[in-house]
Amino acid sequence: MIEFKNITKKFGEKLVLNGVSHVMQNGKTNLIIGTSGSGKTVLQKCLVGLFEPDQGEIIYDGISFTKMDGQERKILRQQIGMLFQGSALFDSMTVEDNVMFPLDMFTKDKYLVKLKRVNEVLERVNLIGANKKYPSEISGGMKKRVGIARAIVLNPKFLFCDEPNSGLDPQTSMLIDQLIYDITREFNTTTIINTHDMNSVMEIGDNILYLKDGQKEWTGNSKDIIFSENKNLNAFIFASEFLQDAKALRMMEAQKK
Amino acid sequence: MKFINQLGAYFLMLRGMFSKPENPKLYWKEFMHQCAEIGLGSLGIVAIISVFMGAVSAVQATYQIVNPMVSKVIIAQIVRDTVIMEFSPTLICIVLAGVVGSKIASELGNMRVSEQIDALEIMGINTKTYLIMPKIAAAIVTIPMLVILSMFLGIWGGRMTSSLSGALSVQSYDTGLMMGFIPYNVLFALMKAYTFSFIVTSIPAYYGYHVKGGSLEIGRNSTKSVVVSCIVILLADYILAALLL
Numbered sequence: 173m174i175e176f177k178n179i180t181k182k183f184g185e186k187l188v189l190n191g192v193s194h195v196m197q198n199g200k201t202n203l204i205i206g207t208s209g210s211g212k213t214v215l216q217k218c219l220v221g222l223f224e225p226d227q228g229e230i231i232y233d234g235i236s237f238t239k240m241d242g243q244e245r246k247i248l249r250q251q252i253g254m255l256f257q258g259s260a261l262f263d264s265m266t267v268e269d270n271v272m273f274p275l276d277m278f279t280k281d282k283y284l285v286k287l288k289r290v291n292e293v294l295e296r297v298n299l300i301g302a303n304k305k306y307p308s309e310i311s312g313g314m315k316k317r318v319g320i321a322r323a324i325v326l327n328p329k330f331l332f333c334d335e336p337n338s339g340l341d342p343q344t345s346m347l348i349d350q351l352i353y354d355i356t357r358e359f360n361t362t363t364i365i366n367t368h369d370m371n372s373v374m375e376i377g378d379n380i381l382y383l384k385d386g387q388k389e390w391t392g393n394s395k396d397i398i399f400s401e402n403k404n405l406n407a408f409i410f411a412s413e414f415l416q417d418a419k420a421l422r423m424m425e426a427q428k429k
Numbered sequence: 430m431k432f433i434n435q436l437g438a439y440f441l442m443l444r445g446m447f448s449k450p451e452n453p454k455l456y457w458k459e460f461m462h463q464c465a466e467i468g469l470g471s472l473g474i475v476a477i478i479s480v481f482m483g484a485v486s487a488v489q490a491t492y493q494i495v496n497p498m499v500s501k502v503i504i505a506q507i508v509r510d511t512v513i514m515e516f517s518p519t520l521i522c523i524v525l526a527g528v529v530g531s532k533i534a535s536e537l538g539n540m541r542v543s544e545q546i547d548a549l550e551i552m553g554i555n556t557k558t559y560l561i562m563p564k565i566a567a568a569i570v571t572i573p574m575l576v577i578l579s580m581f582l583g584i585w586g587g588r589m590t591s592s593l594s595g596a597l598s599v600q601s602y603d604t605g606l607m608m609g610f611i612p613y614n615v616l617f618a619l620m621k622a623y624t625f626s627f628i629v630t631s632i633p634a635y636y637g638y639h640v641k642g643g644s645l646e647i648g649r650n651s652t653k654s655v656v657v658s659c660i661v662i663l664l665a666d667y668i669l670a671a672l673l674l
Contacts, residue, residue: 220551249553260544274552277452332551 173198174219174330174362179228181214181386188214189225190386199360201353201376203367206383207408212366213257213334215383219364220252220332221245232330250278253323253361254332255352259315261307261322267294268303271321278326293321297351313344317351324355331361337369345369349376370409373397382408398422439635445557446565460563467529467564467630468571472578474528475521479579482516483508483586491596501597505605508587510614517579518618519666522625525572526658530633533564534654537637538647546638561634565627572626573619580618617673624669625662632658 636654
């Protein structure tokens with residue numbers, strides 16, 4: 173579980189996060205949603221320590237991350253996996269080497285043991301056979317899956333995903349969403365996903381935090397969203413006529429039940 | 430003010446490099462990889478420049494010695510001293526600032542922009558120790574070796590030109606090389622080489638590591654790193670000459 177209280181972050185005079193508090197639940201897909209520039213990425217980077225918040229506290233499983241020294245953070249970070257928006261794979265390494273890198277760095281296992289683990293996670297993300305390919309030789313969706321494989325290879329307790337669907341076609345997006353959802357359930361990870369993909373919100377949103385202009389505007393789950401009367405949230409989620417119709421349809425179905 | 434901020438960030442980066450490696454084996458592998466990249470990767474250009482540098486020095490020295498009272502063996506001495514004391518350590522390191530420095534700056538800049546450095550940080554790896562330290566260490570080991578090789582090739586280039594042009598026989602050239610040789614000059618050149626190898630890697634590493642933005646900024650920072658490295662090399666060259674000679 174990750175709890176954060178009153179997170180505030182400024183860049184120069186610009187207030188990007190303004191007193192955001194929330195609890196990210198264990199074993200669930202926790203979504204941070206909001207328009208571009210609403211502070212999603214900054215919040216996520218504060219949570220993993222890439223940015224230091226100006227105010228507020230971040231607590232990982234009851235231990236204050238904000239008060240940890242460098243060495244304590246280093247140890248905690250070995251329990252964190254992160255999938256980046258652009259996958260952030262190491263260009264000069266093959267898929268196999270990318271996934272094996274955290275094992276090489278933090279375990280003393282023999283090569284064959286590490287290779288077995290790499291093949292296990294690659295199989296988990298449906299990437300068997302791509303071991304010897306370089307990131308430049310695989311598609312965007314495959315890169316994301318390699319990113320997920322690298323993020324989960326050390327069995328992390330916390331999984332962060334920054335816009336996992338950006339630049340992917342709807343079908344691949346759904347596959348990635350389902351994969352993240354299944355991994356969360358399977359390994360009981362606390363998964364935090366930044367997204368503005370509406371499919372993700374509706375399909376895998378166990379615990380949703382909606383940010384607007386750096387402030388917490390709404391929280392709930394994918395079912396609550398249908399009935400939400402928050403105007404900003406509705407304008408953001410159901411932006412197109414098609415989505416508004418879909419919402420009306422879902423509400424009718426729910427009322428019939 | 431900006432200069433002081435940048436200088437502070439540069440020294441903080443250097444201080445941040447000194448931490449216990451997570452897995453020494455991997456750091457050693459990276460160090461050896463950098464030795465090959467910097468040392469072997471620059472061997473060709475260093476060899477070509479050195480031979481021509483010595484050859485041109487010999488031709489120009491021959492051209493300038495018009496007084497029949499001055500012995501021509503002095504050509505060998507001129508080539509030897511200019512190559513050992515200035516051309517090999519300084520000129521070669523300025524060339525390496527372009528070859529190696531721009532590569533380091535663009536490599537780290539690209540890693541920063543594509544979030545690869547963030548990915549390493551998230552894994553709990555000290556990116557300054559893992560990415561910068563092996564590059565600087567490899568340069569400190571390999572660049573002085575390249576400078577020594579350059580000295581030999583430069584002197585050989587002068588010897589070949591002098592004998593081919595008929596200005597000086599090989600025997601006379603070799604005699605000239607032995608005359609008035611001061612071994613301290615080689616030590617002085619090596620001290621310069623060690624200092625410059627630190628400069629040509631740490632400054633581009635700073636500019637690459639701190640890139641903000643996109644591909645345009647990578648190019649801009651890469652160019653800036655080469656320019657600043659060259660200026661700092663010349664400044665350090667003057668300071669070392671004033672202090673050690």
